[in-house]
Amino acid sequence: MVAVTPETGPNAAPGTDAGQAGAQDSGVQELGMPDLGAQLAAAFDAAVAADERVEPRDWMPEAYRASLVRQMAQHAHSEIIGMQPEANWITRAPSLRRKAILMAKVQDEAGHGLYLYSAAETLGTSRDELLDKLHSGKQKYSSIFNYPTLTWADVGAIGWLVDGAAITNQVPICRCSYGPYARAMVRICKEESFHQRQGFELLMALSKGTEAQHAMAQDAVDRWWWPSLMMFGPPDDESAHSAQSMAWRIKRHSNDELRQRFVDIAVPQAEALGLTLPDPDLKWNEERGQHDFGAIDWAEFWDVLKGNGPCNDQRINQRRAAHEEGAWVREAAAAYAEKHVRTESEARV
Amino acid sequence: MTSTSGTDVVRTAAALALGDDALILSHRLGEWAGHAPVLEEEVALANIALDLLGQARVLLSLAGDEDELAFLREERAFRNLQLVEQPNGDFAHTIARQLYFSFYQHELYAELAAGDGPFGPLAAKAVKETAYHRDHAEQWTLRLGDGTEESRRRMRTALDALWKFTGEMFAPVDGVEVDWAALEQRWLASLTGVLDRAGLALPEGPRTGAWAAGAGRQGLHTEPFGRMLAEMQHLHRSHPGASW
Numbered sequence: 278m279v280a281v282t283p284e285t286g287p288n289a290a291p292g293t294d295a296g297q298a299g300a301q302d303s304g305v306q307e308l309g310m311p312d313l314g315a316q317l318a319a320a321f322d323a324a325v326a327a328d329e330r331v332e333p334r335d336w337m338p339e340a341y342r343a344s345l346v347r348q349m350a351q352h353a354h355s356e357i358i359g360m361q362p363e364a365n366w367i368t369r370a371p372s373l374r375r376k377a378i379l380m381a382k383v384q385d386e387a388g389h390g391l392y393l394y395s396a397a398e399t400l401g402t403s404r405d406e407l408l409d410k411l412h413s414g415k416q417k418y419s420s421i422f423n424y425p426t427l428t429w430a431d432v433g434a435i436g437w438l439v440d441g442a443a444i445t446n447q448v449p450i451c452r453c454s455y456g457p458y459a460r461a462m463v464r465i466c467k468e469e470s471f472h473q474r475q476g477f478e479l480l481m482a483l484s485k486g487t488e489a490q491h492a493m494a495q496d497a498v499d500r501w502w503w504p505s506l507m508m509f510g511p512p513d514d515e516s517a518h519s520a521q522s523m524a525w526r527i528k529r530h531s532n533d534e535l536r537q538r539f540v541d542i543a544v545p546q547a548e549a550l551g552l553t554l555p556d557p558d559l560k561w562n563e564e565r566g567q568h569d570f571g572a573i574d575w576a577e578f579w580d581v582l583k584g585n586g587p588c589n590d591q592r593i594n595q596r597r598a599a600h601e602e603g604a605w606v607r608e609a610a611a612a613y614a615e616k617h618v619r620t621e622s623e624a625r626v
Numbered sequence: 627m628t629s630t631s632g633t634d635v636v637r638t639a640a641a642l643a644l645g646d647d648a649l650i651l652s653h654r655l656g657e658w659a660g661h662a663p664v665l666e667e668e669v670a671l672a673n674i675a676l677d678l679l680g681q682a683r684v685l686l687s688l689a690g691d692e693d694e695l696a697f698l699r700e701e702r703a704f705r706n707l708q709l710v711e712q713p714n715g716d717f718a719h720t721i722a723r724q725l726y727f728s729f730y731q732h733e734l735y736a737e738l739a740a741g742d743g744p745f746g747p748l749a750a751k752a753v754k755e756t757a758y759h760r761d762h763a764e765q766w767t768l769r770l771g772d773g774t775e776e777s778r779r780r781m782r783t784a785l786d787a788l789w790k791f792t793g794e795m796f797a798p799v800d801g802v803e804v805d806w807a808a809l810e811q812r813w814l815a816s817l818t819g820v821l822d823r824a825g826l827a828l829p830e831g832p833r834t835g836a837w838a839a840g841a842g843r844q845g846l847h848t849e850p851f852g853r854m855l856a857e858m859q860h861l862h863r864s865h866p867g868a869s870w
């Protein structure tokens with residue numbers, strides 16, 4: 278583990294830290310006492326290294342706060358943008374049972390967005406601020422949602438592969454050093470694993486169904502497999518935030534470790550489904566005790582991330598439109614609440 | 627034998643009328659997913675849609691196979707009110723539709739839940755859900771009516787636009803044993819109360835369209851309904867006999 282030394286903790290300096298530490302810092306230094314900022318940073322590092330939870334009122338390095346806000350916001354944005362590709366099939370679901378399952382799933386995603394924006398608010402940033410950053414493109418969401426859902430089987434492939442990859446990524450976050458994020462993730466992971474089983478079951482019904490249904494399922498897996506592997510992020514040696522996040526125990530495993538874990542879980546599941554994973558190089562490596570798999574097309578990954586994916590514009594435009602078209606509703610609710618607070622306080626006087 | 631099957635036919639038709647209302651409104655509310663004005667409403671509208679879909683599945687199963695009924699009937703065989711098939715429009719239109727329908731459905735299910743007819747058990751469960759739907763519609767009517775000038779204008783427009791579909795709700799449905807005239811009076815009274823608190827007036831004008839052929843309960847629908855069904859039924863119909 279790479280420890281954050283007080284020297285590299287960027288927050289000991291007064292002025293960069295909005296909280297108490299900065300104020301106390303200057304007072305303490307006037308009295309000629311040792312730098313309290315450095316002591317706080319050292320205590321923080323020790324607590325994190327001892328796997329203690331950081332809570333909203335605790336002192337924390339500004340870079341830790343910023344890194345968490347970035348990650349939690351991206352996660353929240355992914356939940357609400359992720360509603361779109363699946364909502365695309367609510368009105369066409371082929372049975373009432375499947376329709377109920379899909380509606381409940383999309384509703385869960387809205388709920389996850391709510392928890393995560395709330396958890397991010399404990400770090401002093403509002404949901405409105407974060408939404409503005411999503412809408413202006415300053416913050417990202419998971420690139421996987423820039424791929425289209427072209428057939429009903431895509432709903433199953435998203436559940437099985439995309440939610441499966443998300444769970445592999447997210448289960449370790451249940452032990453993240455920041456308490457509110459870790460607690461939100463416990464509930465989210467429970468619901469996600471339910472979604473994954475539903476996706477698997479949907480694909481199983483198609484795979485064992487008519488020839489056309491089986492072909493639909495195989496086609497969906499062909500299209501979603503590689504983008505799902507990209508969900509773990511770039512290879513370890515190219516990942517910008519990884520080392521620091523690992524040190525802060527926001528992240529517990531490297532991108533490549535998690536990707537390997539996912540592949541090893543998915544292979545026997547694909548066999549059970551009677552579907553083929555679209556990778557001729559995929560095979561068991563006896564020596565490593567893991568699967569080898571083919572090269573990922575990282576050019577596509579970076580291209581989609583930059584905005585060139587099949588649905589980047591569509592997703593963000595729909596999100597912006599919903600927000601803008603809903604502005605009058607939010608304004609009305611705010612005006613009504615304002616009038617009522619006023620009326621009630623006048624009544625009390 | 628004849629009298630039993632006669633009762634069955636009436637009961638089936640009644641289950642279809644109530645079930646189609648729930649099925650079609652659920653579908654319309656499902657269209658909001660990913661488009662709601664605020665995240666809390668994504669959750670709330672989906673919640674109401676899911677409650678209604680649950681009711682629809684119980685009711686359609688009383689009448690036959692739920693999927694055959696939902697996905698293989700032609701437009702003219704659906705028995706839902708024209709109100710519930712109306713397109714979502716802006717958020718005010720959706721809330722106005724919810725206000726009219728949830729107040730009606732709540733009164734109807736409360737009365738059915740108290741009786742000992744075939745729909746009693748379903749109504750006893752559903753009435754808890756409709757109480758929430760009614761509350762949701764009422765709270766938003768107050769916010770929009772007493773919010774900003776724009777929200778008030780939009781809400782008034784929506785209430786007026788949907789008013790002509792409300793008369794049909796109280797045409798007696800065979801096999802649904804309630805006092806329809808009294809139901810209508812209670813609906814009007816509670817609606818008037820909410821609109822009054824929201825600073826909105828009860829719309830004026832006729833509450834039914836001028837077409838002697840009838841309306842939704844007779845299988846006569848509005849043009850947007852056919853397109854809605856085309857979307858809803860397309861995948862199921864594309865794979866005859868398949869299981870999902």
